[in-house]
Amino acid sequence: MGGGGGAVTIADDTPVPSALTTASGDVEQIIRLTGTANGTSTHINLGTTTLAANTVKQFRKAVIYDSTDKLVLESTGDYDSLTNEFVTGNGMTNVLLPAGDYSVELYYTAN
Numbered sequence: 001m002g003g004g005g006g007a008v009t010i011a012d013d014t015p016v017p018s019a020l021t022t023a024s025g026d027v028e029q030i031i032r033l034t035g036t037a038n039g040t041s042t043h044i045n046l047g048t049t050t051l052a053a054n055t056v057k058q059f060r061k062a063v064i065y066d067s068t069d070k071l072v073l074e075s076t077g078d079y080d081s082l083t084n085e086f087v088t089g090n091g092m093t094n095v096l097l098p099a100g101d102y103s104v105e106l107y108y109t110a111n
Contacts, residue, residue, distance in 0.1 A: 010105055012032045015030065016029065017030075026109035033050055037099055044097070048083075057108070058109045062104050062107070063105040064104050079108075086106075
């Protein structure tokens with residue numbers, strides 16, 4: 001993956017391109033959504049209203065903020081494009097977040 005550039009302004013519910021382009025020529029997209037953690041699993045559900053199921057071709061990361069916009073976690077765990085759920089963790093270490101809504105910046109390439 002290559003590319004460079006400066007900061008990207010991310011608006012809620014509207015995908016914007018980042019400065020990153022993959023080797024296959026796909027431009028990474030960033031979208032900020034509200035995700036819900038149930039407090040009993042290490043998954044956050046982004047719903048399929050704004051980001052339709054199977055929109056994500058390649059998941060890169062999710063940056064998670066609490067209700068005060070404080071950074072909680074940067075996650076590179078597994079992502080399910082059918083349900084728009086991702087694992088809150090990195091590799092072998094997952095993080096159980098308290099139940100509630102979180103602001104999530106999703107970094108991905110689109111189908």
